Amino acid sequence: MSTAPSLGVLYTGGTIGMQPRAGTLAPSAALADSLHATLRALHGETLQWQIATLAPPIDSADATPATWHAMADAILALADAGCDGVLVLHGTDTLAHSAAAMAFLLQGLPIPVVFTGSMLPANDPDSDAWPNLRGAIAALREPGAAGVRLHFAGRTLSAVRCSKRRSDGFDAFAERAPGPPTDRVAAPWPLRQRWQPQRVALLTLHPGFAPELLDALPQAGIAGCVLACYGSGTAPTGDAAFMAALARAQRAGVLLLAVSQCPKGRVRMDSYEASRRLRDAGVIDGGGMTAEAALGKLHALLAAGLDDVACEHWLRQDLCGEM
Template sequence: MIYTGGTIGMRPGHRGLEPGHDFEQRARVQLDRLPAERRAALPRFHCLAYRDPIDSSNTRPEHWARIAHDVLAHQHEYDGFVILHGTDTLAWTAASLSWQLAGLNKPIIVSGAQQPLEVESGDALANLEQALRFAACPGLAEVAVAFGGRLLRGDAARKWDTHAHQGFASPNANWLGEWLDHAPVLHVTRSRPPEGVCRPMPWPLEAPPRVARLALWPGIDSDMMARLLTPELQGLVLEVWGSGNVPEDPALLALLSTATRRGCLIVAISQCPHGSLAMTSYATGHALRTAGVIDGGAMTPEAVFTRLSHLLSLGLSPQQCRHHLVP
């Protein structure tokens, strides 16, 4: 178990909730509250608690690399891993770990809580128990998110609710499993490791890849977009309308084309949380393809952003990145 920070380990402070320490001892005290048969079903575990717990709102690509580095450093010692993380950017970290740890062939379960561990009737103890049990499932071989009784693919999960115990969903992918009758149930006989290279990002990152995210809005023009599409930008997640529509603005499309020709990787996904792109259905979608924009299919913004960051961090050429980008 790697405790990185987040609400699950927080305690009340003068300014509100703040990162807490002594997490392993506190976690074991809470797990001891479970009924005897459920305690007996828990796997044995060790805990690595970061001395500088991360508020997930402050998470950066360097933190994704640090977590992957710690998992790989201990990959031969454990049958599975639990990563405890703040919920605000948990989906981003889970997606990044999906790419960084592809091929590890062990369960890596990312979880957290909407409320701190000691809150009565909160969700922390339940999520902790579920994460530990799913991490001991031999049929699981990928990064997954265990939260609110659901087991979701790490590269498909999104935070869906700011407060509800079932705070995460995977709108375009089936669940990997769920928690039924106080036991983990997998919906797959053997999960697939995501395609990729089992290798962490360089850590620490001295110069993280320059990747941005932009959602279109009515009235956007090429002058506005040009402020983002600088020559230094290496990748862009472009959230378009519907199944792949953009404004019929020749200057805007020319700007996108110029950026892709110089090597900027631009990936289009829909602003709709459900469904995927069909860029050949409309003329504007065809124009995006002509401009060199990559069809991101049904990938989430978190998945595309972290995929771009990971591939670029490996030093691959733009053409190689294009080949590996959409799994």
């Protein structure tokens, strides 16, 4: 007699498991206590379940790179325990960030990982939690589905191409359209890498951007920064103070990576003089990466202990479809 497939569940918190508290919604461990019964109700005895909980469950607004590493360790532990796939229940605010980070930190994991959550708590009668759970479990069971993905509102999306686009509807996530196909390469670290977490940052350019923000990066111990640029990668490179601050940050060892603020399109640093100056100043072209994927990739490369030259090389390579 064949054994039912074993799936792992990592409950991290988020709206899906929140409970009312003082007129607001707050993280709760209660959902984890009822997950076995819930999953049996959805799938009967056709699946076996192993459940892990991030302790304590959090509002995903509180997620940090340390949270990413705790999640990666928990997913690896479920894989080691024989799980054929792992479902991650996560808050929507930083779901795209965590899913993208896992895509890099878990490069080479031979089983699928699918993130989901909900816009309304699971105990709300109108909650989207149940269709999202069912869809995510179905995505986990697809043949040949190794890698990290995100399932929400009936769609299974790439973990490294998504962003949260709305806060007032169930279809909260959008996937950036793929660009021209690229040759993917294996990550330059083993699956069970000994990570050395580094601080990374994301700065969004805007009219009147204060160059002093760039000077603050090395002072805050930031090792790498994603610059969310205009359009196809332009920045206020006609501002001498901005360019001087950019140079100071780089001399202090901060890696700078450019992505576009636009939900469609990509950075093209030969298109305008303003973007070419950015390239000539040593800012790395992030191509079509989302800000979430760029942040996760930059963190992984730095945490792997690679030097600046190696980081720059791998930032230009497509590891899991992020480019």
